[in-house]
Amino acid sequence: MNNKINLKYIIFLILSLLLIYGIWYFNNSIKTSKYIEPEIIATHYNGSNFVASETCMECHADIYNSHIKTAHFNTSSTAEKEHIKGSFKVDSNELNLKGVKLKMLEENNEYFQVSQPKFGDVSTTKSKIDIVVGSGVKGQSYLSWQDEDLIQLQASYFQPTSSWVNSPNFPDYSLNRKVDDNCLKCHVTFAKNKSESGIGNSYDRSKMILGIDCQRCHGPSEKHVIYHRKNPEAIKGEFVDNYESYSRQQRLDACAVCHSGLQGQHVKGNPFSFLAGDTLSLYSKNYKNVNSKIKLDVHGNQMGLLSESECFVNSPKMDCLTCHDPHKNQRAEMNTFNSKCLTCHDSNKVNRITENHIHDNQQNCVSCHMPLVPSEVMKLKLENDSEEIPVYIRTHLIGIYN
Ligand code: HEC
Ligand code: HEC
Ligand code: HEC
Ligand code: HEC
Ligand code: HEC
Ligand code: HEC
Ligand code: HEC
Structure with a gap:
């Protein structure tokens, strides 16, 4: 009798121990098997590694899902049909310039520019479109690989006319332009130039990260991902930049590196x-050059213009993030922008009848105080039309206009 109880007791004890061990083993194996080494896709000049931006989705799904809809994310991509805005249809795929004729062709889901000079050697050159630059808000340019060398094609797409045009600053005879880091730096996350100066146009093709993704603004993040995969309970971000700790100038610089126009030396x-x-001033000279008050271009100098505005000069904390959410596509969300004006401008002061008009806080502040102005660079003269068609850009010189 006693033995039987003892046996039952022992069996129960063994089973319990097995169960506890089982639970312990199961929990731990989940923890260890959950850690996967992130795949490194390129290495920055400072030695830190980039991972694919989908890696960020795992823990920052909301930000990831809204970021992929932004002009930043879509500012460069591989040449799939859905990314190319220009038309390949028979009646709209040609561009006839003084010295060269261009024809755009689609063949088996690949896209080409065929260029035929009108003088001298008139043989044709067929170049594949490999990379699309520009989300298409105003236009797009197209890049082509010649082995490891990257060139910009002559034909670009111009949004206001929905047509092919000669690429900005190209002559009207046949030309392909070399694409060095000074062109790519604002439109891709990373490119590995064969010469470290970045002056040449030869690249390691497998190390090109297209689009402006998370790590263009937050830095290469391999260590951050490893840390948080290994420490899923951590709530404070480690091995990643922290904008909240930055000075105003650092926050501005993070955007100004690409939004100061092309004059940054x-x-x-x-x-x-x-x-x-x-600190951008250590990397680039005269990036705050504002001589473009009148001469705005598609590579709009938002930093220079904003920094000349009364709002900016008189507000010690204003920066780009006062009005812009870096992870969202906010194009044409005028109510959002107007409400930002009223965070500083007292409704009582704005609500008044002046000599010329009723000024009230229901109005579209942006339309009068940050008007659209024609670009000086992105404009087009159609052949039989003397009028120039420009792209319009939003000036960041906030002020009183007629
Ligand atoms: C395994 C989970 C995990 C992955 C993967 C991950 N993060 Fe994070 N990240 C966190 C956690 C946890 C925090 C801290 C809480 C927060 O701010 O959301 C954080 C915070 C951040 C912060 C804010 C830091 C601060 O202090 O302001 C940035 C920026 C960031 N992550 C960028 C990235 C980027 C870019 C990627 C992809 C390359 C990425 N993260 C991938 C877990 C992760
Ligand atoms: C690596 C360069 C780069 C950095 C850094 C950068 N931008 Fe941009 N930004 C661009 C380019 C290129 C475009 C044009 C994208 C397109 O339409 O192809 C753009 C477009 C925009 C637009 C227009 C979006 C639209 O819907 O048309 C806004 C607003 C903007 N950037 C704000 C910012 C702010 C704010 C920051 C800093 C937090 C910033 N950018 C940092 C390169 C950059
Ligand atoms: C200093 C940063 C910078 C450099 C360098 C630069 N861009 Fe841009 N680019 C921008 C920004 C910022 C915008 C968006 C301008 C705006 O809305 O004000 C833009 C806009 C464009 C657009 C229109 C995009 C759209 O969706 O409407 C095209 C096309 C373009 N750039 C092509 C190029 C090409 C090709 C080169 C190289 C020869 C180049 N860019 C060099 C920053 C740059
Ligand atoms: C154009 C630059 C830019 C890009 C691209 C970008 N971020 Fe950010 N991110 C910022 C800035 C600037 C802040 C700080 C915002 C502030 O302080 O108001 C920020 C803040 C954050 C934060 C902390 C605060 C928050 O909003 O939760 C996280 C996490 C983050 N980013 C993750 C990401 C991830 C993941 C991606 C890609 C899917 C990404 N970011 C792409 C500029 C960018
Ligand atoms: C961060 C605070 C802040 C924000 C946001 C802001 N402003 Fe201002 N703004 C100021 C300050 C400060 C001045 C200086 C005059 C004053 O004290 O009223 C000013 C001046 C102005 C002026 C007079 C300009 C001149 O040249 O005399 C106009 C017009 C103006 N703001 C319009 C706007 C509009 C429109 C918006 C939204 C797109 C806006 N502001 C957003 C702080 C701000
Ligand atoms: C129809 C065009 C128009 C709209 C819309 C408009 N403003 Fe104005 N605003 C003006 C003009 C013109 C002046 C200068 C003459 C005056 O004071 O009426 C001015 C002056 C100002 C000033 C100069 C400083 C002051 O108080 O005298 C501020 C600030 C300002 N506006 C803010 C705003 C804000 C904020 C909004 C949106 C709620 C807005 N405005 C909407 C045309 C406009
Ligand atoms: C006072 C608010 C405010 C501030 C501060 C501000 N912006 Fe803007 N920004 C706007 C508004 C409003 C638009 C127009 C949006 C639209 O038309 O959809 C705009 C548009 C843009 C565009 C697209 C331009 C175009 O014409 O297509 C870019 C690029 C941009 N901002 C960059 C910046 C950068 C970089 C900074 C900081 C140097 C900055 N902005 C600061 C309000 C602001």
Whole structure:
């Protein structure tokens, strides 16, 4: 009798121990098997590694899903049909310039520019479109690989006319232009130039990260991903930049590196060496040049213009993020922008009848105080039409206009 109880007791004890061990083993194996080494897709000049931006989705799904709809994410891509805005239809796929005729062709889901000079050697050249530059808000340019060398094609797409045009600043005879880091730096996350100066146009094709993704603004994040995969309970972000700790100038610089127009003169490292948190004046000279008050172009100098505005000069904290959410596509969300004006401008002061008009806080502030102005560079003269068709851009010189 006693033995029987003992046996039952022992069996029960063994089973319990097995169960506890089983639960312990199961929990731990989940923890260890959950950790997967992130795949490295390129290495920055400072030695830190980039991972694919889908990696961020695992823990930042909301930000990831809204970011992929932005002009930043879509500002460069491979040449799939859905990314190319220009038409390949028979009646709209030609561009006839003074010295060269261009024809755009689609063959088996690949896209080409066929160029035929009108003088001298008139043999044709067929170049494949490999990379699309521009989300298409105003236009797109197209790049082509010649082995490891990257060139910009002559035909670009111009949104206001929905047609093919000669690429900005190209002559009207046949030309392909070399694409170096100074062109790519604002439209891709990373490119590995064969010469570290970034002046040549030879690249390691497998190390090109298209689109402006998370790591263009937050820095290469391999260590951050490894840390948080290994420490799923951690709630504070580690090994990643923290915009909240930045000074106003650092926050501005993180955007100004690409939004100061094209006049920024390069002084340090490779054009991709600047990362958020760095001080732009150490990498680039005269990037705050504002001589473009009248001469705005498609590579709009938002930084220079904003910094000349009364709002900016008189508000110690204003930066780009006062009005822009870096993870959202906010195009044409005028109510959002107008409400930002009223966070600083007292409704009582705005609500008044002046000599010329009723000024009230229901109005579209942006339409009068940040008007659309024609671009000086992105404009087009149609052959039989003397009028120039420009692209319009939103000036960031906030002020009183007629
Ligand atoms: C395994 C989970 C995980 C992955 C993968 C991950 N993160 Fe994070 N990240 C976190 C956690 C946890 C925090 C801290 C909480 C928060 O701010 O959301 C964080 C915070 C951040 C912050 C804010 C830091 C701060 O202090 O302001 C940034 C920026 C960031 N992550 C970028 C990225 C990027 C870019 C990627 C992809 C390359 C990425 N993260 C992938 C878990 C992850
Ligand atoms: C690596 C360069 C780069 C950085 C850094 C950058 N931008 Fe941009 N930004 C671009 C380019 C290129 C475009 C044009 C995208 C397109 O339409 O193809 C753009 C477009 C925009 C637009 C227009 C979006 C639209 O819907 O048309 C806004 C707003 C903007 N950027 C704000 C910012 C802010 C704010 C920051 C800083 C947090 C920033 N950008 C940092 C390169 C950059
Ligand atoms: C200093 C940063 C910078 C450089 C360098 C630069 N871009 Fe841009 N680019 C921008 C920004 C910012 C915008 C968006 C301008 C705006 O809306 O004000 C833009 C817009 C464009 C657009 C129109 C995009 C759209 O969706 O409407 C095209 C096309 C373009 N760039 C092509 C190029 C090409 C080709 C080169 C190289 C020869 C180049 N860019 C060099 C920053 C740059
Ligand atoms: C154009 C630059 C830019 C890009 C691209 C970008 N971010 Fe950010 N991100 C910022 C800035 C600027 C802040 C700080 C916002 C602030 O302080 O108001 C920020 C803040 C964050 C934060 C912390 C605060 C928050 O909003 O939760 C996380 C996490 C983050 N980013 C993750 C990502 C991930 C993941 C991606 C890609 C899917 C991404 N970011 C793409 C500029 C960018
Ligand atoms: C961060 C706070 C802030 C924000 C946001 C802001 N402003 Fe201002 N703004 C100011 C300050 C400060 C001045 C200086 C005059 C004053 O004190 O009223 C000013 C001046 C102005 C002026 C007079 C300009 C001149 O040249 O005399 C106009 C017009 C104006 N703002 C319109 C706007 C509009 C429109 C918006 C939204 C797109 C806006 N502001 C957003 C702070 C701001
Ligand atoms: C129809 C065009 C128009 C709209 C819309 C408009 N404004 Fe104005 N605003 C003006 C003009 C013109 C002046 C200068 C003459 C005056 O004071 O009426 C002005 C002056 C100002 C000033 C100068 C400083 C002051 O108080 O005298 C501020 C600030 C301002 N506006 C803010 C705003 C804000 C915020 C909104 C949106 C709620 C807005 N405006 C909407 C045309 C406009
Ligand atoms: C006072 C608010 C405010 C501030 C501050 C601000 N912006 Fe804007 N930004 C706007 C508005 C409003 C638009 C127009 C949006 C639209 O038309 O959809 C705009 C549009 C843009 C565009 C698209 C331009 C175009 O014409 O297509 C870019 C690029 C941009 N902003 C960059 C920046 C950068 C970079 C900074 C900081 C240097 C900045 N913005 C600061 C309000 C602001």
